[in-house]
Amino acid sequence: MLKRYLLAPGPTPVPSEVLLSMALPIIHHRSADFLPVLDSAKKGLQWLFQTKNDVLILCSTGTGGMVGSVNNFFNKGEKVLVVNGGKFGERWTKICQTYGLDVEELVVEWGYTVKPEIIEEKLKKNPNIKGVFIQACETSTGVYHDIETIGNIVKNYADTIFIVDAISALVAHDIRTDEWNIDILVGGSQKGFMLPPGLAFVSVSEKAWKKNENSKMERFYFNFKKERENLAKNQTNFTSPVTLIIGLNEAIKLLQKEGLENVFRRHRRLAHATREAVKSIGLNLYSKESPSNSVTAVEAPIGIDGQLIYKTLREKYGVTAAGGQDRAKGKIFRLAHLGYSDIFDIIVGISAVEMVLKSLGYPVELGKGVAKVQELMM
């Protein structure tokens, strides 16, 4: 018998209350049944995004939200700045290039954050940069970028919008869309939202909507203007994924019951305990700066393959964490503390890591990392 424990940075575990709500009979998305459901979901998202902007609900993965954030606001050949500090930064570049944008990449060493002043310099030098793309949490490296400071820089450029992929950061981090002048914020259901994959959420500022008016790129599926018009009528442009939106309302209910401050605090504490636990058993964090509250990236000890740690966790202990991606593959493993996560998820993860490392020949004192979690969380 192998029980399964999901400690990956998405998909994340879904609470029973949410799963059960999604087992209710399917309702029709153009019926009166659905209007209050979407109304409630859109208000809940505004609360979670800390915004008065529309938060569009798309039937896609987070990447769909990213694609729409490109092809609804720009025109072919326009210059944009992409912060690329990992696998998902790279994805911004690829999407922008696919749509013919002139991408200037600000390459950041994996494991490090971007210095906001470099962005400011770039914007000063290139007044024709029309958008700044970044991740809030770069999932591949476990690093959280300083969105607040960057938002306060970009806001001073009247024709430049600030686009943040917060897919793995939302809910785990206190991200203030309006206060920080984030024009486009992208989320995905299978992360902090405690939902299955299938929904992307995108908030769009008035500054961005103005750019939308002049954007002539081809778009059919991710047509944000049409989504906005539908949202005003508590509808979506195409068939609404009714089940997931019902689940979204249930998940928001749970988060509202806990309170936004407590949700952020819980993630902060779990992330801190995870980091201190892995350090206490002699491991190094892969995130050299500003580790995120969503996922902790840990360097595999010298001589031990990070993918083997991931594989052994999963096959021997039923614990699905994450390995490394791309250039970090084999060098790291990652433990998430995102969404429906509590102290015992961390204890399960750390105790499993201890056993796996020991079985792979790393000299770990069993229970030491767990003790650190207990000490910090009790």
Added chain:
Amino acid sequence: MLKRYLLAPGPTPVPSEVLLSMALPIIHHRSADFLPVLDSAKKGLQWLFQTKNDVLILCSTGTGGMVGSVNNFFNKGEKVLVVNGGKFGERWTKICQTYGLDVEELVVEWGYTVKPEIIEEKLKKNPNIKGVFIQACETSTGVYHDIETIGNIVKNYADTIFIVDAISALVAHDIRTDEWNIDILVGGSQKGFMLPPGLAFVSVSEKAWKKNENSKMERFYFNFKKERENLAKNQTNFTSPVTLIIGLNEAIKLLQKEGLENVFRRHRRLAHATREAVKSIGLNLYSKESPSNSVTAVEAPIGIDGQLIYKTLREKYGVTAAGGQDRAKGKIFRLAHLGYSDIFDIIVGISAVEMVLKSLGYPVELGKGVAKVQELMM
């Protein structure tokens, strides 16, 4: 947010596969749909009970199975021997007395097992003892009685049957109904079976069925002869709890996939690790002899109320263990490792106990008990 962890000796956690099977549409118990369901359940129970006897399926808690084991096989005024070494031994006495049996109690100090030779002496001295009642695992003290040896004693008395309440022992212990000459073995769904409460299972030997013929006690709901006749037709006497029986089949499927030997081995290892973990942090077992594989009863440290440990586990950490019953109330707490339980359930339980004890002023080194579990289970 408080996630819930169920580590009580019943009800126990139910696997998703089983829960989902019970969410299927209700079928009718007198329809052709149901016949193969019950057929499969009865065969599965025989496999689990290690018996060729009928295993009756009753719509009741385990106690219903105990009541039926009394009022189907005896007559008013008959002498029976009851081993009373805890709260559930006491229950046998109460049921037997309710039905007017002449109960001779063999009182065993709480936390100890009965000596089989004493039962042998009693039977020799009192050839008119018609039944010997016992628990396999006495849930209130965490002690497992030597059912095999006692079965081999009672079998020599032609008019005496051996009745075992194995409600909390089945699945966790290798109990060989036929090989050990157990005439009546009682189980309950909400324990090792990984099911919700609501079903009792009772296996009845031919020796017991002979006594049933001469038993004139009043019975209507728990009429074993009628249940047996119905079972032969893949039916139950009254409305079958179809949902729970569908779940039973699913649970048996999971157990069969794991294999009976592996199921017993898993429980043995989890129980051993739990005991060694609590001992490693300086606590004493309440079971002074033969601790069971189902539940570990632990003495609260001097000066700390066992009920407060139970309460703090539950309220602060969401961990539902068990306190003490009756004379053990306040003196002990109990951690189950029964049914759908794995290494991380034990780690959650032990880490929570460590934190609770520390917060209540007991000098525990955090992580020490967890390390013992890891060491023994990896």
